[in-house]
Amino acid sequence: MKSDPCRFRATADQADRRLDRVLRGLFKDVPLSAVMKAIRNGSVRVNGRRAAGDVRLSEGDEVSTRWGREEEAKVSQKTAIRPNSELSTLFTNEFLWCVDKPAGLLSQPDRADGDSVITRAWGILGWERNDFRPALIGRLDRNVSGVEAIALTYPALRALSDHMQAGEITKKYRAVVRGRPPDAGEIAISLVKDGKVNRVRPARPGENGLDALTRFWRLDGNGRYSLLEIELVTGRPHQARAHLSLSGYPIAGDRKYGLGRGAEDASRPLLHAYSLTFPADEVLRGIEGLEVISPMPEYFLSFLV
Numbered sequence: 001m002k003s004d005p006c007r008f009r010a011t012a013d014q015a016d017r018r019l020d021r022v023l024r025g026l027f028k029d030v031p032l033s034a035v036m037k038a039i040r041n042g043s044v045r046v047n048g049r050r051a052a053g054d055v056r057l058s059e060g061d062e063v064s065t066r067w068g069r070e071e072e073a074k075v076s077q078k079t080a081i082r083p084n085s086e087l088s089t090l091f092t093n094e095f096l097w098c099v100d101k102p103a104g105l106l107s108q109p110d111r112a113d114g115d116s117v118i119t120r121a122w123g124i125l126g127w128e129r130n131d132f133r134p135a136l137i138g139r140l141d142r143n144v145s146g147v148e149a150i151a152l153t154y155p156a157l158r159a160l161s162d163h164m165q166a167g168e169i170t171k172k173y174r175a176v177v178r179g180r181p182p183d184a185g186e187i188a189i190s191l192v193k194d195g196k197v198n199r200v201r202p203a204r205p206g207e208n209g210l211d212a213l214t215r216f217w218r219l220d221g222n223g224r225y226s227l228l229e230i231e232l233v234t235g236r237p238h239q240a241r242a243h244l245s246l247s248g249y250p251i252a253g254d255r256k257y258g259l260g261r262g263a264e265d266a267s268r269p270l271l272h273a274y275s276l277t278f279p280a281d282e283v284l285r286g287i288e289g290l291e292v293i294s295p296m297p298e299y300f301l302s303f304l305v
Contacts, residue, residue, distance in 0.1 A: 007063065007065075010059055011132070012154070013129075014131050014154065017056060018054050018055070019044070019046065019054070019055050019056075019057060023063075023065065030067055038066050043066040087100075095151065095152050095156035095284065096152065097150040097152055098148070098149050101117050101144075103144065104268070105117060107136055108139060118135070118150070122134065135151055135157050137149040143269055144269065144273060145272050146274060146294040167233060167234060169276055171231065171232045171235065172274045172275045173231075173272060174219075174228070174229055174271075174272045174300065175228050175272070176226070176227055176228075176251065176252045176266075176270035176304070177249040177252060181249045183217070185247075186213065187246070188212070190209030191203060191209055191210055191238075202246065212242075213233040214244075221304065229274070240271060241257040253268050266303075270299075272296055277290065
């Protein structure tokens with residue numbers, strides 16, 4: 001027996017999102033081909049009318065589908081979140097949550113029931129809604145510690161993602177590196193991903209590399225090691241690690257980019273996401289100029305005595 005049509009009204013977190021993407025998020029057990037076929041043949045209606053898959057919903061729009069509540073229930077059961085309270089809060093309001101990520105924890109899970117920053121966040125929040133889930137703005141590598149931002153609403157996610165992509169969220173890191181770099185400098189080396197070894201490397205002539213710009217300031221040092229403050233003007237994967245290594249100052253403990261120097265010094269790369277500073281935005285009212293800081297691990301300082 002066919003299920004009764006499912007009708008729902010678009011929430012604020014579904015507003016301005018494409019119809020096909022909203023449906024895919026709600027009905028994960030329904031194949032994408034079935035979603036698109038239902039849209040094409042008119043089985044999906046918005047406010048009683050046929051709608052294209054790329055139409056953007058408005059808050060309050062009534063959407064009717066051919067799928068019943070049992071599919072939605074399957075999604076809720078399948079994606080049940082196990083509570084975990086082990087996340088430290090650095091800042092929070094109604095649309096933004098900044099947490100202090102420990103080294104060794106993934107930002108996103110690597111399997112369905114895996115532990116990560118975002119799954120812990122869902123558990124702490126007791127999140128059960130299917131129309132939207134809090135999402136990270138940028139991700140840190142497993143062995144990097146520091147501040148990570150989580151958008152708690154879809155409008156905030158879209159605004160923060162746009163600012164991050166445009167380089168308008170200032171990201172500063174602290175790192176312990178081998179040697180004594182200049183007091184300040186810039187590293188501008190285009191990077192490409194080398195999938196064979198899961199790392200990035202400088203773009204060769206003719207390759208379509210991604211522009212990458214890193215600024216740094218030396219804060220302290222003892223001749224063998226230096227403490228740097230780093231600003232990632234662009235946010236390429238592994239950018240700081242690759243740029244510093246290519247400049248002759250590999251991050252201590254970095255086995256992937258250490259070039260045989262500094263990898264034996266520490267149990268992990270001594271790289272810490274120190275701060276995020278947010279720009280003005282109509283959606284993100286109240287956080288213009290806000291700088292969220294994650295205190296640097298004391299372990300770093302032991303290399304500078």
